[in-house]
Amino acid sequence: MIGHNFQQDRLSMATAARPLPQPDAALAAGPPQTAWAAGQTPAFSPLYQQIKGLILQSLQQGEWKPGEVIPSEFDLAARYKVSQGTVRKAIDELAADNLLVRRQGRGTFVATHAEQQVRYRFLRLQPDHGSGDSDGEGPAERDVVECRRQRASAEVARALGLRAGDPVLQARRLLRFAGVPTILEDLWLPAGPFKGLTAERLSRYHGPMYAMFEAEFNVRMVRADEKLRAVLPDETQARLLGVTAATPLLSVERIAYTYNDAPMELRRGLYRTDTHHYRNQLN
Amino acid sequence: MIGHNFQQDRLSMATAARPLPQPDAALAAGPPQTAWAAGQTPAFSPLYQQIKGLILQSLQQGEWKPGEVIPSEFDLAARYKVSQGTVRKAIDELAADNLLVRRQGRGTFVATHAEQQVRYRFLRLQPDHGSGDSDGEGPAERDVVECRRQRASAEVARALGLRAGDPVLQARRLLRFAGVPTILEDLWLPAGPFKGLTAERLSRYHGPMYAMFEAEFNVRMVRADEKLRAVLPDETQARLLGVTAATPLLSVERIAYTYNDAPMELRRGLYRTDTHHYRNQLN
DNA sequence: CAGTGGTCTAGACCACCAA
DNA sequence: TGGTGGTCTAGACCACTGC
Numbered sequence: 001m002i003g004h005n006f007q008q009d010r011l012s013m014a015t016a017a018r019p020l021p022q023p024d025a026a027l028a029a030g031p032p033q034t035a036w037a038a039g040q041t042p043a044f045s046p047l048y049q050q051i052k053g054l055i056l057q058s059l060q061q062g063e064w065k066p067g068e069v070i071p072s073e074f075d076l077a078a079r080y081k082v083s084q085g086t087v088r089k090a091i092d093e094l095a096a097d098n099l100l101v102r103r104q105g106r107g108t109f110v111a112t113h114a115e116q117q118v119r120y121r122f123l124r125l126q127p128d129h130g131s132g133d134s135d136g137e138g139p140a141e142r143d144v145v146e147c148r149r150q151r152a153s154a155e156v157a158r159a160l161g162l163r164a165g166d167p168v169l170q171a172r173r174l175l176r177f178a179g180v181p182t183i184l185e186d187l188w189l190p191a192g193p194f195k196g197l198t199a200e201r202l203s204r205y206h207g208p209m210y211a212m213f214e215a216e217f218n219v220r221m222v223r224a225d226e227k228l229r230a231v232l233p234d235e236t237q238a239r240l241l242g243v244t245a246a247t248p249l250l251s252v253e254r255i256a257y258t259y260n261d262a263p264m265e266l267r268r269g270l271y272r273t274d275t276h277h278y279r280n281q282l283n
Numbered sequence: 284m285i286g287h288n289f290q291q292d293r294l295s296m297a298t299a300a301r302p303l304p305q306p307d308a309a310l311a312a313g314p315p316q317t318a319w320a321a322g323q324t325p326a327f328s329p330l331y332q333q334i335k336g337l338i339l340q341s342l343q344q345g346e347w348k349p350g351e352v353i354p355s356e357f358d359l360a361a362r363y364k365v366s367q368g369t370v371r372k373a374i375d376e377l378a379a380d381n382l383l384v385r386r387q388g389r390g391t392f393v394a395t396h397a398e399q400q401v402r403y404r405f406l407r408l409q410p411d412h413g414s415g416d417s418d419g420e421g422p423a424e425r426d427v428v429e430c431r432r433q434r435a436s437a438e439v440a441r442a443l444g445l446r447a448g449d450p451v452l453q454a455r456r457l458l459r460f461a462g463v464p465t466i467l468e469d470l471w472l473p474a475g476p477f478k479g480l481t482a483e484r485l486s487r488y489h490g491p492m493y494a495m496f497e498a499e500f501n502v503r504m505v506r507a508d509e510k511l512r513a514v515l516p517d518e519t520q521a522r523l524l525g526v527t528a529a530t531p532l533l534s535v536e537r538i539a540y541t542y543n544d545a546p547m548e549l550r551r552g553l554y555r556t557d558t559h560h561y562r563n564q565l566n
Numbered sequence: 567c568a569g570t571g572g573t574c575t576a577g578a579c580c581a582c583c584a585a
Numbered sequence: 586t587g588g589t590g591g592t593c594t595a596g597a598c599c600a601c602t603g604c
Contacts, residue, residue: 044581046592072570083594088571096379098566104571105601122565223566229556230513230531248513248531254565273512280563282405282537283381283506327600329573355589366575371590387590388582 051080052090059099059110060259066112066214070100073108099222113221114211122210122224122256125183125276140175140183145240147171147199149191156188159255159266167191171202174240181241182276187267193219210256219264224256228278237270250278334363335373342382342393343542349395349497353383356391382505396504397494405493405507405539408466408559423458423466428523430454430482432474439471442538442549450474454485457523464524465559470550476502493539502547507539511561520553533561 055076064070073091077084091108094100098121101109113121150170157164168188175183189197194217205212213219231251238245250271258264271278338359347353356374360367374391377383381404384392396404433453440447451471458466472480477500488495496502514534521528535552554561 048592074570085595086593089592091571102571103602105569105603107570107602124563124565223564226563226565228511228533228561228563230533230554231556232531246529248515250511250513250533271513273514278511280407280509280511281506282407282509331573357589368576369574372573374590385590386583388584388588390589 047082048086048089048093051076051082051087052093054080055090055094056099056259062218064110066110066220067114068110069107070110097222112211112214113208114214120208122221122254124278124280125271126279127177127276140177141179142203143174143176144199144202145172145174147197147202152188156266160188160190160263162190169194169197171197171199173202177276180272180275182272184237184240184270185267186269187265189265193217193264220258221256221264222258224254227253229253231270233270241270241272243272247272247274249273252278330365331369331372331376334359334365334370335376337363338373338377339382339542345501347393349393349503350397351393352390353393380505395494395497396491397497403491405504405537407561407563408554409562410460410559423460424462425486426457426459427482427485428455428457430480430485435471439549443471443473443546445473452477452480454480454482456485460559463555463558465555467520467523467553468550469552470548472548476500476547503541504539504547505541507537510536512536514553516553524553524555526555530555530557532556535561 055070058064058070070076071079073084073087076087076091080087091100091102095102095108098111101111101115103109148170149167152160152162152164152166152168154164156162156168157166160168162168168191170186170188172184172186174181175185194213197217201216202209202212205216210221213221229251230248233241233243233245233247233249235245237249238247241247241249243249250269250273252267252269252271254265254267254269255263256265256267338353341347341353353359354362356367356370359370359374363370374383374385378385378391381394384394384398386392431453432450435443435445435447435449435451437447439445439451440449443451445451451474453469453471455467455469457464458468477496480500484499485492485495488499493504496504512534513531516524516526516528516530516532518528520532521530524530524532526532533552533554533556535550535554537548537550537552538546539548539550541547
């Protein structure tokens with residue numbers, strides 16, 4: 001296997017296939033395959049990207065569950081009939097995307113929202129005077145105000161990739177830090193994947209909501225987009241947060257996505273920013 | 284040079300130095316040296332991190348200017364007496380940090396704020412109905428309201444790593460999009476590095492302010508931290524932005540850093556979020 | 567001690583760009 | 586056509602973890 005470029009064997013590229021010095025490579029069982037079945041000829045896709053896609057597929061199909069170890073680089077290399085270095089580069093990218101977590105000497109693990117370290121991976125609100133060591137002032141107290149089934153409005157449907165009128169679950173909850181109500185959240189979930197979710201279940205679970213989604217509904221949030229605005233609350237919102245209706249609040253509209261950029265949650269948060277701030281690092 | 288680990292030669296590590304099969308490596312001219320001269324024994328630092336540090340040092344000292352090409356990987360490898368792969372990994376990280384930009388077939392370039400593509404690298408405000416193709420609705424109109432020399436308050440001094448009373452430059456400007464005043468910014472700069480900056484010079488320059496800082500003051504902003512809050516404007520701010528004093532606005536407090544995490548700018552922005560929103564991607 | 571990820575090297579070939 | 590970054594491989598050795 002010296003100086004033999006696997007790329008040409010595995011890709012349906014513009015470049016014509018070259019004769020194979022070792023034809024078994026072309027006949028190998030379960031070789032990498034890319035998604036672009038018929039139309040669209042992508043200009044070029046390196047091998048490690050294809051391997052990345054295959055690993056992603058396994059993650060998506062639940063072959064390895066959140067928190068579990070995935071096979072070693074060496075094993076994956078054998079499975080996909082590529083070198084360890086190629087698998088490494090694929091895993092590097094998946095780790096950079098926070099889909100996998102490498103731990104030297106132990107293995108590579110499927111990322112989860114239930115990890116000890118970063119309790120709320122998507123929450124950027126921080127206390128102004130960060131006294132505590134880690135995240136904030138300990139875990140928040142959570143009150144689920146309501147959770148009910150409804151029909152998607154045009155807006156919710158658009159955000160979740162549904163049709164208006166499709167069934168969705170809507171929940172509202174209040175988060176307190178050190179007893180002070182600070183975040184009021186409304187969220188909408190597609191009813192299908194979250195069948196059986198109730199206010200009681202939301203209240204019962206201790207830990208991040210996204211961790212519960214993983215454990216109980218097999219839905220993993222992988223990334224999110226947020227739109228921030230300064231707004232004034234309505235009377236109900238003001239009452240729940242314990243502020244006047246003239247208090248400016250930070251509105252955070254989030255769409256969270258699973259694999260394949262499939263939107264799975266719309267969330268609208270109202271953050272009090274008199275004692276906290278939303279922190280963002282730019283580079 | 285087979286199977287010879289350079290690490291041991293270049294590091295003052297806890298591990299004892301091992302006999303060198305090829306002593307010339309230890310005598311090589313101008314080898315990598317790390318910053319931790321005396322005290323502090325860092326547990327471990329791989330070679331490519333040291334190379335990264337050396338490249339960073341060259342960037343910092345202006346050996347290569349923004350927009351210029353740096354030497355090829357092969358040249359750098361010869362210069363630092365390491366393999367090309369090691370240089371590659373160092374450059375990979377610097378590119379991930381947006382300090383360098385790789386362009387296949389052309390070379391590796393020093394990143395600049397003056398690039399065509401992403402006009403405002405640190406500006407996250409976007410129009411709600413993003414019609415335009417690239418960033419927003421074309422370049423903003425900018426009015427420099429004022430720019431004067433003053434003494435740093437305790438707060439400004441803390442943010443910029445100065446002492447209270449040290450001279451700073453303070454400027455205020457207003458940005459309009461499609462004629463609508465949308466952003467009001469106050470900014471503070473240390474007087475030393477920005478000696479000679481005037482309102483007139485700020486107005487004259489076309490393009491991102493950070494690009495001017497690079498070109499005219501040799502100060503490159505590398506990363507920034509932002510703290511966001513919802514606030515109400517005072518009378519002056521409201522007037523400049525053309526809103527009432529009851530209009531909630533997004534307050535964005537930014538500290539921008541050059542190399543070595545040295546803070547070089549404090550900026551307070553007030554963003555109107557009735558027609559725009561602050562966008563943030565989480566992953 | 568064996569197994570995992572992490573580092574480093576060396577060499578081959580490919581894709582892209584400019585002259 | 587030559588030079589640059591990009592990909593892929595192969596093999597050696599190191600650091601860390603857990604049995």
